[in-house]
Amino acid sequence: MSEPLLKVQGLKTYFFLERGVVKAVDGVDFEIKKGEIFGVVGETGCGKSVTSLSILRLIPSPPGKIVEGEVIFEGENLLEKSKEEMRKIRGNRISMIFQDPHTSLDPVFTVGYQIAESIELHQVIEQHLISAEEVPRKVIEMLKLVKIPDPEHRVVEYPHMFSGGMKQRTMIAMMLSCNPSLLIADEPTTAVDVTIQAQILDLMRELRQKLGMSILIITHNLGVIAEMCDRVAVMYAGNIVEQGDLKTLFKSPKHPYTRALLEAVPKVGTKKGELASIPGMVPSLITPPPGCKFHPRCPYAMDICRKKFPQMVEIGKGQLARCFLYGGGAKK
Amino acid sequence: MLGNKIRDYLRGLRRSPAFRYFKRDIRAKVGFAIVLVVVFTAIFASFVAPYDPIEPHYEDRLQGPSGKYLMGTDWAGRCLFSRIVYGTRYALAVGFLLIAVQASIGVPLGLLAGYKGGRVDNLVMRIVDATLAMPGLIIALAFVALFGPGLYKVIIALAITGWAGYARLMRGQTLAVKGETYIEAAKAIGEKDRTIISRYVLPNSISPLIVLMTMTFPAAILLASAMSFLGLGVMPPEPEWGAMLNESSRYLGDPMPAPLWSIFPGIAIIVLVLGFNFLGDALRDAFDPRLRE
Amino acid sequence: MISEVPEAKIKEAEAKETATPGEAKASEEKLIEVKDLKKYFLTKRGIFAREKKWVHAVDDVNFNIRRGEVFGLVGESGCGKTTVGKLILGLIRPTAGEIYFDGHNLTEYNMEELRKLRKRMGVIYQHPQSSLNPRMTVHTTLSRPMEIHKIAEGGKKEETILRVLKEVGLNPQHLDRYPHEFSGGQQQRIAIGRVLVLNPEFVVLDEPTSALDVSVQAHILNLLNELQSKFGLTYLLISHDLGIVDHMSDRIGVMYVGKMVELADKEEIRKNALHPYTRLLLAVVPIVDPEQKRKGVVLKGEVPSAINPPPGCRFHPRCPYAKPICKTEPKFEDVGDGHYVACHLWRAISKESSR
Numbered sequence: 005m006s007e008p009l010l011k012v013q014g015l016k017t018y019f020f021l022e023r024g025v026v027k028a029v030d031g032v033d034f035e036i037k038k039g040e041i042f043g044v045v046g047e048t049g050c051g052k053s054v055t056s057l058s059i060l061r062l063i064p065s066p067p068g069k070i071v072e073g074e075v076i077f078e079g080e081n082l083l084e085k086s087k088e089e090m091r092k093i094r095g096n097r098i099s100m101i102f103q104d105p106h107t108s109l110d111p112v113f114t115v116g117y118q119i120a121e122s123i124e125l126h127q128v129i130e131q132h133l134i135s136a137e138e139v140p141r142k143v144i145e146m147l148k149l150v151k152i153p154d155p156e157h158r159v160v161e162y163p164h165m166f167s168g169g170m171k172q173r174t175m176i177a178m179m180l181s182c183n184p185s186l187l188i189a190d191e192p193t194t195a196v197d198v199t200i201q202a203q204i205l206d207l208m209r210e211l212r213q214k215l216g217m218s219i220l221i222i223t224h225n226l227g228v229i230a231e232m233c234d235r236v237a238v239m240y241a242g243n244i245v246e247q248g249d250l251k252t253l254f255k256s257p258k259h260p261y262t263r264a265l266l267e268a269v270p271k272v273g274t275k276k277g278e279l280a281s282i283p284g285m286v287p288s289l290i291t292p293p294p295g296c297k298f299h300p301r302c303p304y305a306m307d308i309c310r311k312k313f314p315q316m317v318e319i320g321k322g323q324l325a326r327c328f329l330y331g332g333g334a335k336k
Numbered sequence: 337m338l339g340n341k342i343r344d345y346l347r348g349l350r351r352s353p354a355f356r357y358f359k360r361d362i363r364a365k366v367g368f369a370i371v372l373v374v375v376f377t378a379i380f381a382s383f384v385a386p387y388d389p390i391e392p393h394y395e396d397r398l399q400g401p402s403g404k405y406l407m408g409t410d411w412a413g414r415c416l417f418s419r420i421v422y423g424t425r426y427a428l429a430v431g432f433l434l435i436a437v438q439a440s441i442g443v444p445l446g447l448l449a450g451y452k453g454g455r456v457d458n459l460v461m462r463i464v465d466a467t468l469a470m471p472g473l474i475i476a477l478a479f480v481a482l483f484g485p486g487l488y489k490v491i492i493a494l495a496i497t498g499w500a501g502y503a504r505l506m507r508g509q510t511l512a513v514k515g516e517t518y519i520e521a522a523k524a525i526g527e528k529d530r531t532i533i534s535r536y537v538l539p540n541s542i543s544p545l546i547v548l549m550t551m552t553f554p555a556a557i558l559l560a561s562a563m564s565f566l567g568l569g570v571m572p573p574e575p576e577w578g579a580m581l582n583e584s585s586r587y588l589g590d591p592m593p594a595p596l597w598s599i600f601p602g603i604a605i606i607v608l609v610l611g612f613n614f615l616g617d618a619l620r621d622a623f624d625p626r627l628r629e
Numbered sequence: 630m631i632s633e634v635p636e637a638k639i640k641e642a643e644a645k646e647t648a649t650p651g652e653a654k655a656s657e658e659k660l661i662e663v664k665d666l667k668k669y670f671l672t673k674r675g676i677f678a679r680e681k682k683w684v685h686a687v688d689d690v691n692f693n694i695r696r697g698e699v700f701g702l703v704g705e706s707g708c709g710k711t712t713v714g715k716l717i718l719g720l721i722r723p724t725a726g727e728i729y730f731d732g733h734n735l736t737e738y739n740m741e742e743l744r745k746l747r748k749r750m751g752v753i754y755q756h757p758q759s760s761l762n763p764r765m766t767v768h769t770t771l772s773r774p775m776e777i778h779k780i781a782e783g784g785k786k787e788e789t790i791l792r793v794l795k796e797v798g799l800n801p802q803h804l805d806r807y808p809h810e811f812s813g814g815q816q817q818r819i820a821i822g823r824v825l826v827l828n829p830e831f832v833v834l835d836e837p838t839s840a841l842d843v844s845v846q847a848h849i850l851n852l853l854n855e856l857q858s859k860f861g862l863t864y865l866l867i868s869h870d871l872g873i874v875d876h877m878s879d880r881i882g883v884m885y886v887g888k889m890v891e892l893a894d895k896e897e898i899r900k901n902a903l904h905p906y907t908r909l910l911l912a913v914v915p916i917v918d919p920e921q922k923r924k925g926v927v928l929k930g931e932v933p934s935a936i937n938p939p940p941g942c943r944f945h946p947r948c949p950y951a952k953p954i955c956k957t958e959p960k961f962e963d964v965g966d967g968h969y970v971a972c973h974l975w976r977a978i979s980k981e982s983s984r
Contacts, residue, residue: 047842047843047844048842079671124741135689156773167931168933169931169933171942195704197869197932198705198869198870198871198910198913199705199909199910199913200932200934201915202913202915203914205915224842224843226917227844227872227913227914227915227916227917228915230915230916230917230918230919231915231916231919250919251919251920254919255919255920260637264844265843265844266917268843268846268847268874269843269847269872269917270847270850270872270873270876270877271872271876271917271918274876276854276877277851277854277855277858277984278851279847279850279851279876280847281844281845281847281848281851282844282847285812285814286842
């Protein structure tokens with residue numbers, strides 16, 4: 005059994021605010037294997053973005069703090085690295101692309117310049133992998149990789165001349181220029197049209213094939229998850245409530261929240277007015293409900309759910325659910 | 337009806353994140369305290385001041401601080417402390433009146449320019465630009481030279497150029513608010529333009545307006561004091577701090593030194609200006625949405 | 630392979646085209662009629678430049694909305710669907726063309742007359758927080774429409790407010806609060822309440838759930854459905870999300886860069902979409918089912934700009950079926966049963982899919 009590329013264990017990231025401590029990520033465990041596409045899905049406030057920022061240690065440090073846990077990447081614990089070491093890893097061995105392509109690129113520099121800067125920073129200066137003369141060639145190579153048409157001429161253009169989809173692809177080019185082992189994509193297609201989304205998702209899958217890199221996709225869009233991922237984790241109020249391989253999770257979801265989520269999406273054949281909706285509201289992350297955080301909204305809530313916090317239970321191969329319906333009770 | 341509206345507004349205010357931020361800011365507390373003290377002093381000046389500020393006591397002239405006269409006396413033996421106390425009235429009056437006049441001219445013009453846009457906007461903004469290019473203090477001095485000194489004339493003189501800043505701010509705010517969806521939603525339910533301006537645009541543009549007012553208050557005080565210092569504003573024997581600086585400037589060295597006389601009005605101006613500056617800074621930060629989580 | 634369309638067919642199509650889409654089912658009352666609607670915007674720089682750059686936001690759009698139906702308008706950003714909504718509401722004026730609301734020609738009305746007609750229409754926006762005045766309490770937000778149109782006062786007004794609150798699932802305790810004190814879903818309910826107090830006939834829903842979480846979206850869509858049947862409302866649902874449009878609508882219109890390229894019943898669109906762009910949309914929407922992989926569609930190019938567009942079919946640069954004829958403007962023609970397509974090659978495409 006080969007070592008997983010990334011192993012997150014017991015991750016807890018809290019934000020210390022005046023009105024209380026926001027437990028954004030409250031004990032998260034998962035693994036990503038080499039070459040795998042792993043999805044984290046959940047609604048607003050579930051902690052999925054904070055998880056990805058924690059991996060790269062990009063949490064703003066006055067209010068936020070990673071209070072516990074380990075993030076083992078290629079055998080090393082990222083949480084123990086110095087700032088300098090993390091800087092070398094970001095953009096190089098682990099890259100991240102964000103939701104809004106329009107504000108991620110600097111408008112006063114040409115596209116080529118920005119990609120070159122990324123290459124120079126990591127490959128030329130730090131690792132002497134390629135010489136400075138080779139950089140322009142590499143830039144064009146990257147633009148071709150992300151299928152930007154006519155790259156030789158596009159290289160000297162400014163971001164505002166690019167469409168949203170092209171900007172996102174440029175971001176991908178920048179982030180991949182150093183051939184990272186892991187790409188973190190936080191809502192990569194939420195801000196673009198559906199036809200462009202399809203192009204970008206196709207591109208990501210192709211790059212996984214070509215470069216053998218793993219991808220961590222974070223999104224609230226179940227359709228994107230269904231299309232892209234090998235394995236999925238569902239998050240709710242700072243915890244993973246269900247995890248497993250894609251088909252099993254979608255075909256027979258175990259956790260009541262996963263079930264409700266899948267039923268809330270309009271599908272062909274759902275009668276009007278019968279979309280399953282989840283009563284109640286997302287709980288406060290400062291004072292979550294006692295016991296299972298989902299119990300106030302759960303149609304199957306039992307007495308124990310109100311009192312104890314369920315642990316992850318293994319149901320079948322690699323399928324995990326955090327719910328007392330399947331056991332999950334810690335011994336008294 | 338109005339009482340209810342005010343109660344609602346205050347309640348909404350208390351719950352707003354801006355207010356919570358504000359409450360915790362040390363500058364807010366200090367600034368607010370200073371302003372409160374000055375306002376209190378101005379209102380109850382006759383109770384706070386031991387002597388009549390204009391009454392001379394020639395036998396006690398040019399004394400330093402003592403048990404009898406807390407801050408000493410000036411050339412005519414008038415109690416400096418009492419003069420400082422009554423001076424708060426002039427300082428606050430100038431500030432409030434000046435801002436009131438400037439805002440009454442500038443705010444409606446700014447709202448109009450921002451909301452109507454097009455030619456109206458162009459016309460108003462060109463006038464505003466021209467006005468902003470004029471040196472305010474110098475024009476005020478010219479006005480006073482023509483029409484004579486005095487508190488009200490000073491206010492008019494400074495308001496001639498001062499309104500433009502308000503107009504520009506309100507126009508900017510109106511433009512920003514105009515693009516918000518709730519303005520279009522208001523039109524969609526059939527609101528008339530003038531209602532939209534009064535009930536949708538204006539209430540949502542108040543925050544920066546309040547900050548501006550709080551920030552221009554000290555400027556107003558300084559300008560008015562400057563004019564009085566130059567002898568063109570409020571004239572002695574009125575106990576205005578700028579005028580007191582003027583009088584005392586002749587007594588800094590030989591042959592009759594009374595340096596403390598000039599220090600007290602100077603400190604009074606500094607303290608009041610600082611107070612409003614702190615308050616304004618705190619307000620501005622409290623209203624800034626980016627500073628909230 | 631398709632040869633030039635025979636002349637007889639062209640004449641037939643032209644004759645059908647002059648009839649407004651939907652007229653075949655004339656027994657169904659037309660609440661909204663849109664004829665040859667155009668809206669062009671001048672780009673800012675255009676005022677001084679020699680060649681004026683016009684954004685063809687809406688370009689010759691024709692369709693009807695029948696009373697009591699949900700009409701879905703779908704398309705990607707820049708296709709003009711939101712502009713169409715605003716034109717129908719009378720919030721912006723068309724550059725050309727006509728809009729009829731219950732027989733009234735809106736294009737002939739001045740702003741004041743339009744304002745009065747507003748009480749029969751409502752609109753729900755994408756971002757509930759920004760569609761509510763942050764300085765008005767829920768009570769005021771719900772009162773204003775009635776006060777403006779002098780519909781109800783005092784006791785009767787309060788009664789209506791309480792009734793509407795109940796309909797949208799809120800409590801009387803919420804009346805004193807401000808929008809920022811509510812969640813996104815609740816804010817959208819307030820916005821729906823604001824529409825209901827006037828008891829309108831027609832509501833434009835502009836991306837009503839795009840900014841909401843999946844579970845909240847389900848609530849709101851269910852609520853909108855319930856209200857529609859209860860009050861006999863007519864909806865124009867504007868969205869980029871084909872899944873939602875498919876779920877809610879009776880008929881669907883597909884727009885691309887200012888033009889309507891296809892219009893048909895929901896079932897027809899699902900089973901027999903003819904326009905290549907519609908087929909593309911159906912193919913790329915991610916399906917929430919891991920077993921159904923998307924058919925590998927070759928996607929070329931980017932969405933073109935609507936500024937001074939070139940002649941001909943606007944989709945042809947990206948179209949897998951494109952032929953030389955596509956450089957001429959296709960007609961929005963009736964292909965039977967209320968199904969309209971703007972494509973020269975629809976017959977060939979139809980044959981291909983039935984194979």
